[in-house]
Amino acid sequence: MIGLKQEAAPRKGYSSGKQTHDPLQHWIAKNKQIVGIFSVLVVLSLYFSLFSNAFATTGNVLNLLQQLAANLIVCVAMTLVITTSGIDLSVGSILSLASALIAVLLKAGLTSFEAFLVVLLVGAVVGLVNGVVIAYLRIPPFIVTLASMIYIQGLALLITGGYSISINGSAWLNAIGQGRFLNIPVAALIALFVVVFGWVVLTQTKFGTYIIGIGSNEESVRRAGVAIKKIKMLTYMFSGIAASFAGIVLATRLGSGSSNVGTGFEMDVIAAVVLGGTSLFGGIGTMLGSVFGVFLIGVIDNGLTLMNVSPYIIQIVQGTVLLVAVIVNTYFFSGRGVKRK
Amino acid sequence: MASIPRIEMRDIKKSFGKIQSLRGVNLELYPGEVLGLVGDNGAGKSTLMKVLSGVHIPDSGTMKFEGQPIQLNSPKDAKKHQIETIFQDLALCDTLDVASNLYLGREPVHFFNQLIDQKKMHEQAKTELDRLGVTIPSTYVTVENLSGGQRQSVAIARAVIYSPKVLIMDEPTAALGVKEVRMVLELIQRVKRTGVSVILITHRLRDLFEVCDRITVLYEGRIIDNRPISDFTMESLVASITAENEEVHS
Numbered sequence: 084m085i086g087l088k089q090e091a092a093p094r095k096g097y098s099s100g101k102q103t104h105d106p107l108q109h110w111i112a113k114n115k116q117i118v119g120i121f122s123v124l125v126v127l128s129l130y131f132s133l134f135s136n137a138f139a140t141t142g143n144v145l146n147l148l149q150q151l152a153a154n155l156i157v158c159v160a161m162t163l164v165i166t167t168s169g170i171d172l173s174v175g176s177i178l179s180l181a182s183a184l185i186a187v188l189l190k191a192g193l194t195s196f197e198a199f200l201v202v203l204l205v206g207a208v209v210g211l212v213n214g215v216v217i218a219y220l221r222i223p224p225f226i227v228t229l230a231s232m233i234y235i236q237g238l239a240l241l242i243t244g245g246y247s248i249s250i251n252g253s254a255w256l257n258a259i260g261q262g263r264f265l266n267i268p269v270a271a272l273i274a275l276f277v278v279v280f281g282w283v284v285l286t287q288t289k290f291g292t293y294i295i296g297i298g299s300n301e302e303s304v305r306r307a308g309v310a311i312k313k314i315k316m317l318t319y320m321f322s323g324i325a326a327s328f329a330g331i332v333l334a335t336r337l338g339s340g341s342s343n344v345g346t347g348f349e350m351d352v353i354a355a356v357v358l359g360g361t362s363l364f365g366g367i368g369t370m371l372g373s374v375f376g377v378f379l380i381g382v383i384d385n386g387l388t389l390m391n392v393s394p395y396i397i398q399i400v401q402g403t404v405l406l407v408a409v410i411v412n413t414y415f416f417s418g419r420g421v422k423r424k
Numbered sequence: 425m426a427s428i429p430r431i432e433m434r435d436i437k438k439s440f441g442k443i444q445s446l447r448g449v450n451l452e453l454y455p456g457e458v459l460g461l462v463g464d465n466g467a468g469k470s471t472l473m474k475v476l477s478g479v480h481i482p483d484s485g486t487m488k489f490e491g492q493p494i495q496l497n498s499p500k501d502a503k504k505h506q507i508e509t510i511f512q513d514l515a516l517c518d519t520l521d522v523a524s525n526l527y528l529g530r531e532p533v534h535f536f537n538q539l540i541d542q543k544k545m546h547e548q549a550k551t552e553l554d555r556l557g558v559t560i561p562s563t564y565v566t567v568e569n570l571s572g573g574q575r576q577s578v579a580i581a582r583a584v585i586y587s588p589k590v591l592i593m594d595e596p597t598a599a600l601g602v603k604e605v606r607m608v609l610e611l612i613q614r615v616k617r618t619g620v621s622v623i624l625i626t627h628r629l630r631d632l633f634e635v636c637d638r639i640t641v642l643y644e645g646r647i648i649d650n651r652p653i654s655d656f657t658m659e660s661l662v663a664s665i666t667a668e669n670e671e672v673h674s
Binding site for chain 2: 288292296302
């Protein structure tokens, strides 16, 4: 510290001493969007409970949790990526590849453990390649991950020939997608763990602070002496691992690996993250919001399906909700979405 | 000024494409000295300071820190030599809170060094800001919600709390109100008294006469004047900046 002598008393009107910090008040001020989307989620859930007897049942809720586990896992990584003001379009393809690859590897005679590790490793490598090209070669994330999305999809088709392959893994491997612990889906518990992990990383670690900083003012973080390229690279690598893990969750739930389970998956995840209040411009990210975003999209799908609404109409509703939510977030809740830079 | 210069820059050159921003600059800075660096827009002031803060790597030339040759390849190198910079654009992250901005890159950690010690960080931030007489509603507020003066104060506080040996200030008073300018100038004088060398870049020439010991004038990437402040009058300084070499004051 500089050792300045305290000259004179603080000037009039200058606050000194203890500052009052009301965490809840600050949290709400920063996270109005989350409160907003949570309200919508509650209202919709009440609506579906009233108009469909099947909606608010233990069976349906647990089933929904199991179905959304893969989305939740990937949305955690996507939140980090988008907060850096990046995007990862390749997660759907990585998910397909992981799902196909684990089936192929098991069929080829690898043990469940070996196959599991290889799939995660492949996801990590794909994410790493994305990260290196984006961070070190400075190619825009949109183009880089669009390219990965295409070639990874091709790779998935190549190794399966386009067919679904049934999975014959050990009990523990199948339990990832199908198991129950105290009647709660194991997949949902894993997703919960990943969400908490992601929240801690984003809000409580240096890594998370730099992710927000990079999205807000990359140059400023660089000048603070932070290795921003490494941070970005690791973020995309984490995204690749999360997507391949989600692929295993999905494949073991369905009992088969297929090269097209992830088609359009990236859009669902991006939509959920944006719905939750994470800014596509970067600098603002919220794990809790993303979780609510996943649930909102999931609940609309689930509730309307139970009410026998046509799947085509469900899609129209989801898209419209996304558009309205983004407009509301931009103009009523934050005032930030209108570009700062 | 018999002591070894704290900073000695020799024949620093830097080009951006076809534009020669610095054409061989020599500069010394002594302990406890406030050096005013002036020049018209595009004279190379900011580029020179970015070289000294490790943001730009010079094409050629040498630098010494307290007599020892140094190479600054990154902002981290500069910080290692306790050279702190307040950039013109403040370099703050709008969506991070005040404390996170103050300790960006140097956050206090706990829990096996994995987590940021939020409580400690905010307490330290509050203490430091109070000591510097900076008024901020709370260290939990994000920087985007602060006024221009408050943002400037946060930027200055960020540089000063790491007990720098050299403090570079690029237009620190440009966007400030009268009261806030006072605060910054007082702050420079307090910092100087502790032995810190300060380089002040500013277009507000009156500020220079209040705090500087010496003035160096840059013109088109070269130093064209370098004298103690007592040698200058407002008129001769203006003449020097606009490179009217003949004596204008009768």
